[in-house]
Amino acid sequence: MIPDSTAASVLQSGLVPQGTRVQVFSEIYWVFLGLGTLVGAVVIGYMLYNAYKYSYQGGVDEEDRPKLGEVPTGGGKGKKLFLSLGLSAIIVISLIAWTYGTLLFVEGQTGEQGVDVEVEGYQFGWNFNYLDDGEYTGVNTTNTLRVPVDTQVNLYVTSADVFHNFGIPELRVKTDAIPGETTETWFEASSTGNYTAHCYELCGQGHSYMDAEIIVMEEEEYQDWYDSQNASANNESAASVAAAGV
C-alpha cells in the first residue's frame, strides 16, 4: 500500500528522525511540546487579551446587539476564521506528516536484525522465550529479560490469558499483549543497566505489580549468559528426548 521507494526516499531525506526509539521519541516529543506550548500560549493569550479588552465598562454602544426573540443569526469575520483555520491546519498536518516518516522507519525496522524474543504475558508476569529464526531455542526466562547493549531487540508479544501491554518506558517501547495474536516491536538500549517493564493494560488483581526486570548487558557478558542457558536448555531437551524415546 505504501510504496517502498517513496518510503525509502522520505527516510533518506534526513528530515525524519531515526535512531533508537529513545532518540526518535525525544526529538519528536520536544518539537511537539515546543510548538504545542507556543500555539497554546498564543491562542490562550489572545483569548485573555480580548477578554480583558472587551470587558463591559458601560458607556455608549453603537453596535447592533442581539435582541430577545430574534431569529438566531451570526456571521462575519469569515476570512479571519479561515485564515486561522488554515494556519492551524498547516501546523498540525505538517507536524503529523513529519512524524509519519518516523512511523514508517519504526515499523520497517522490526526483525531486520538483532536478537529475537517472544514475550508472553500472563496473570501476572512475563515469560521471555529467546528465538532463533523464529524457532524456540529453549532459552527462556520469567520476569527478567537479558539483552545485549547497542543491539536491536525484536519483541514478538502475546498473552497466555487476558489482554496485557508490555512496555519499557525508558527504552520507549510498548505494545499490546493479546491472547491469540502476536504484535511485533523492537528497541535498542544504548547503555547497560537495569530497567523495568510494566503492564500498561488493566489485567486484574495483580496489574499494579506486573513488572519485569530488563537487564542490559555488555555484548560478551550477554553471550556468555546466553550460551550457558543454551547449553543447559539443550541438555534438558536432550534428556527429555531421551526420556521420551525410551
Added chain:
Amino acid sequence: MTDDNQPRTDGGTATALPGDSHDDDHLPPRWSLKRWLVTTNHKDVGLLYLATAMFFLVFGGVLALLIRAQMWSPRAPGTGVLSAMAYNQAVSLHGLIMVFWFISPFATGFANYIVPLQIGAEDLAFPRLNALSYWLYLASGILVFASFFQGASYAGGWTLYAPLNIPAFMPSIGATTTVFGIVVFCASVTVGGVNFITTIHRMRAPGLTMRSLPLFTWSWLLTVWMMLLAFAALLAAVMILLSDRMLGTTYFAATTAGGSVLWTHLFWFFGHPEVYIVFFPALGAMAEIFQTFSGNRIVGRKWFIVSMVLVALQSFIVWMHHMFLTSINLEVKTLFMATTIGISLPFDLMVFALIYTLIKGRIRWDTPMLYAFGALVLFIVGGITGVFLGAVVLDYEFRGTYWVVAHFHYVMVSGVTGLIAGLFYWFPKMTGKTYDEFLGKLSFAVYFTGFNLLYFPLFLAWGTPRRVFAYRPEYVGWHRLASVGAVILGIAFLLIIYNLAKSIVAGDDAAANPWPYSTTAEWAVASPPPIENFPGKPSYASGNLEFLDDGATGAAAADGGTAATDGGHAALESGHGDDHHVDHASLWPAAIGLFTVVTAIGLSGLQVGSYPEGLEGLFYQGTSVLGVLGLLGSITAMGYENFTAHEGGLGEAWPFEGVENTKLGMWVFLASDVVLFGGFIGAAIFLRIAYGWEAWHPIPHNPIPGLVNTYLLLTSSFTVILALVAAQKRSRKGVVASLTLTFLLGLGFLANKAIEWVVLFSEGTGLDASVRASTYYLTTGLHMGHVIAGLLITAYLIWRAWNGAYTDGNDETLEYFGLYWHFVDIVWLFLFPLFYIV
C-alpha cells in the same frame, strides 16, 4: 395549558396564561412525590435527569477521591486505603459512572428542559417515552449501585477489555449486573434519541429552519444522532458480552481467534463518537453563553454548524486511533491517523469562532461566562495534547499512560465545565430563583485552581501506567499535587451544589430574562415556564419570535386538533381527532423502570447457562420471573393507556414533512436496530475472517429448513400487508384473519427454529461448542427475540382488532407494526444466507 385547580406553576413568577382550564393534565403538585413518579412533562423530566446526574457526580467523585487517596504514595502490595480489587473496581466504576451516568444524563437534563423551549414545542413528541428513558436511566444506575452488593462490581476498566470481561477471569455476579446496567442505559439512550430526533426535526416553530436553530439545540440534535448510532453499536457489544457471561457463548474467550481485538473494535466504534457525545452539549451551551455574555452573535455561524456536522460524521471513522498498539496493520493505522487529524480541524474552526465572538463585545463576567470561558481554555489544552496522541509514533509511548488520562480529563472535564456554565446560565429559568453571584464566582476560582492542580501534574507524571497504584517514586510529588487538586475540585463542586441548593430555598425570584443579550425563546417565557410553555403558538415566521393567538380557545395547546398519541405500536387508535386535551402523567414508565431492575437483578444470577445452587439460585430465578411478568404487564398497560400528546409538523419539519411523528420515530428506531444487528453481523464476519473465511462452515447441516423459514417470514410479511389493506377496506374480519395468519406463520417460524436447535443440541452442538456455534446461535437468537416481540404485539393487535380497532380509519398502528415486522423479515434475508449457506 395551565390548570387553575393545581398549583403547578409555583414559584410565584409564572404568568397567568390566557384563560383555559382543562382538567387534562392530571398532574399532582410539585411537592408531592407522586408527581415525580408520573410526570411526563419535559421540564420535570429534565429536572429529574439533572438531580439524578448530580447524585452520580457525587458517587463517581467519591470513587475518584478514593483513587487519589490510594495514589498518595506508591503502594506496596496490600497497603493503602484500598485492596487491589477494590482499587480496580473504583477505577472502573469511576470511569463508567462519570461517562455514562453523569455527563451524558446531565446534558440530557438540560436538553430536556431547554430544547423544546428553544424550538417552540410544548413538549417532546413522545412524552411517555421521555419519562421512560429517564426511568430506564435510573434503573440502569440502580443496577450499577446494586452490583457492589453482589460479590464485587466490575473491575476491568471502563473500556471493558476482553477477555478480562468474561466469567473465566471475572466471575462475580456484580460484574454481570454492571454490564446489564450498561445494556439498560443503552436502551434508555435509544428511546431518548428517537424522541429527540423526532421532536427537533418535526416540532419546530414556523420560521425556525434548520439554519436558524439555536446552537445548543443544534449541538444536541447532532448529539442524539451520534447517540442513536453509537449506542446501538455499544448495545451490540454489551449484549454479546452479556451472552458470553450469562449463556456461555465464546466470542471473547481467550481462545477465540480475534476475540479480544473484536471487543476493541466494537467498543471504540462506540467509544470515539462517545467522546463527542459527551462534549457537544457543552459546546452548544458554551456557544449560547459566549453570545449572550459578549453581546455578539457568533462569528461564522454557518461554518460553526458545518463543523459540528462534520465532526459528528467523522467521529465514526477514527476509532482505531485507540488501537494503534494492537495487531492492526500499518495501512489502517495510516488511514486512522489521517482521519484523526482531519477531525481536529473542524474543532479548530469552532474554537476560533468562539474566540472571535468576543471581539467588540460588551463581555459581562457573570458566573456562566467565567465557566464557559474557562471551559474553552481547558479544551484548548486538551485538544493540543490530543494532537500528540494523533501522531502514531508518540502514541506508541503515551498509550496506556497518564498522558492519556490527563488528555481526556482536560477535554471531557472541560465539557463538564461547559455544562456547569449551562447550569448557572439556565438555573434562573429552571427554578425561578437567582443564584448567589459571589459564591458562583468564588466557586469558579476554586474550580479552576483545583482542576489544573489535579490534571496538569498528570501530564508531568505521564510515565505512570494507567490504573496502577504502584508507581515510580520520582512521581510522588506530582501525584500528591494531583490528590490535593482533587480535594480542591471536590470542594468547588460542593460550593456549587451549596450555592444552588441555598438559592432554590432562599434565592430572589428571577426575572423571565435575567441576561441582557439573550435571544433564544426560553428567555421569552416566565421563569420557570408554565406547563404548556408558551402563552400562544410560538412562531418565527415574521422574523421575530411571536406568540400567536390561534383563536380557538386562546390556549397554546389547541393546535388545530392534531394531537396524537405517543408510544409503541399499540396506542395509536385512541385520541386521534378532535379532542384538544393533552396528557402529562403516566405511571407506566416508572413501572417499566422498576421491573427492569427486578428482571436484570434476577437474570444477573445466570452464569454460563446456570443459576447458582440452593436458595440463592431460587432467589435469582424467582426474581427473573417476577420481573419479566411485571415488564410484560406494564408495557401492555402503557400500550393500552389513552395518552394524548402533541403532534408535530405544524411549523418547520425539514426534512420529514409529511411523515407523522410516530412513523418517523419508528423509522429512526429501526435505523438504530440496523446498527444493532450490524454490530452482531459485523462481529460474526470479523470472527470468521480471523478464523479463516472458507475454513468456516455453516452450523446447520442443510439450508432447507432455513429456506422454509424464509418462506414463512416472507409470507407473514405479505399477510401483514393484507391486514393493512383489509383495514383500509374497513373489513374487521379481514384484519383479524390476516393478523392471525401472520401470528401462525410466525409461530411456525419459531417451531421450525426450535426443532433445528433441539437437533443441534442433541448432537452436542451447544452455544459454547465453537465460535461458529456461538455466532450462529446468538445472531439468529437476537433475530428470534425480535420475532417473539413481534408475535406478542401481533397477539395484542388481534385482540384489539377483534374489538373493532383499526377499521375506523385509524389504521396507522397496523402500518407502523408492519414497518417493524418487515424489518425483521429483511434481517432474516441476510442472516439466512450468512448462517445457512455460505
Added chain:
Amino acid sequence: MARTKLYTGIYVALFVIATLQVGVEQIGLLESSYMLALALITVFSFVKAVVVAGYFQHLVWEPRSVTYVLVLGFVGFLALTVAASYSIL
C-alpha cells in the same frame, strides 16, 4: 386497493428469488466457484431487502429523507465491518 395486485406480484417474486438463492448452493456453485456464488447470494439478498423496504415498507412513497436515515445506519455498519475486517487482513 389497487395495490393488492402489486403486493402479490412482489411476494411471488420474493419467493422465487429466495428459492434461486438456495439454488445457487444446491447446484454446487459454492464448491466450484466460491466467490461468484458468494457474490450472487449477496446480490439476491440485497435485491429482496430493497424490494421489501421499498414496497412493503412503502419507502418509495415516503420522502427520500426516510430512506437516508436507514442508509445512515447501514453505512455505519459497513464502516465498522469493512474497516475492522480490513485491519486484520
